[in-house]
Amino acid sequence: MNDARLESGVGEILVSEEQLRNRVAELGREIASAYEGRDLLLVGVLKGAVFFMADLMRELPLPCEVDFMAISSYGSASDSSGVVRILKDLDINIEERHVLIVEDIIDSGLTLSYLMRNLRSRSPASLEICALFVKETAGKIRKSVRYIGFELPDRFVVGYGLDFAERYRNLPYVAALDDSLIPEGP
Ligand code: IMP
Ligand code: MG
Numbered sequence: 001m002n003d004a005r006l007e008s009g010v011g012e013i014l015v016s017e018e019q020l021r022n023r024v025a026e027l028g029r030e031i032a033s034a035y036e037g038r039d040l041l042l043v044g045v046l047k048g049a050v051f052f053m054a055d056l057m058r059e060l061p062l063p064c065e066v067d068f069m070a071i072s073s074y075g076s077a078s079d080s081s082g083v084v085r086i087l088k089d090l091d092i093n094i095e096e097r098h099v100l101i102v103e104d105i106i107d108s109g110l111t112l113s114y115l116m117r118n119l120r121s122r123s124p125a126s127l128e129i130c131a132l133f134v135k136e137t138a139g140k141i142r143k144s145v146r147y148i149g150f151e152l153p154d155r156f157v158v159g160y161g162l163d164f165a166e167r168y169r170n171l172p173y174v175a176a177l178d179d180s181l182i183p184e185g186p
Pocket of ligand 1: 048073105107108109111112156157162164
């Protein structure tokens with residue numbers, strides 16, 4: 001049967017399924033040893049990080065909980081404008097908790113710097129970031145990211161949770177979006 005996910009638009013594969021699996025397991029080991037003896041709260045950013053978070057969590061032999069936030073940045077599907085709004089807040093009170101933000105991809109870093117400021121004001125015991133992908137476009141936020149899966153070039157990518165107009169999240173690998181689908185910039 002044809003794989004209908006590939007109907008159109010998927011370009012070069014940048015990170016394979018096996019590379020994802022191996023790197024997520026490595027990150028799990030790193031995080032597990034860093035948080036040994038502490039209760040961890042993973043905070044996922046909907047929707048893209050759900051896929052990564054589910055796999056990462058199963059690599060953590062630690063007591064841990066999860067919660068989610070939904071954030072919207074205004075702007076077109078392949079461009080982040082920097083204006084950020086909370087669509088869904090956390091259910092759990094993070095005061096005195098060890099919080100690890102789990103993010104799918106950092107492009108400009110605007111979403112994450114907003115989120116860091118917002119969560120820091122709630123007095124967690126600790127606050128760190130784990131991002132599966134960081135693009136070369138990420139600015140000074142990069143040095144606040146404790147755990148990074150892969151560095152990526154400045155290309156729009158889809159798969160393993162990452163979407164273009166809500167599609168392609170279910171690809172098991174990460175691929176560049178075909179150039180013909182990327183809207184013209186301003
Ligand atoms: P930032 O605020 O510019 O760092 O953008 C981060 C958010 O934009 C991510 O959480 C994604 O939702 C989205 N994003 C940025 N780059 C990509 C991409 O290449 N593919 C899919 N989504 C992306
Ligand atoms: Mg996102």
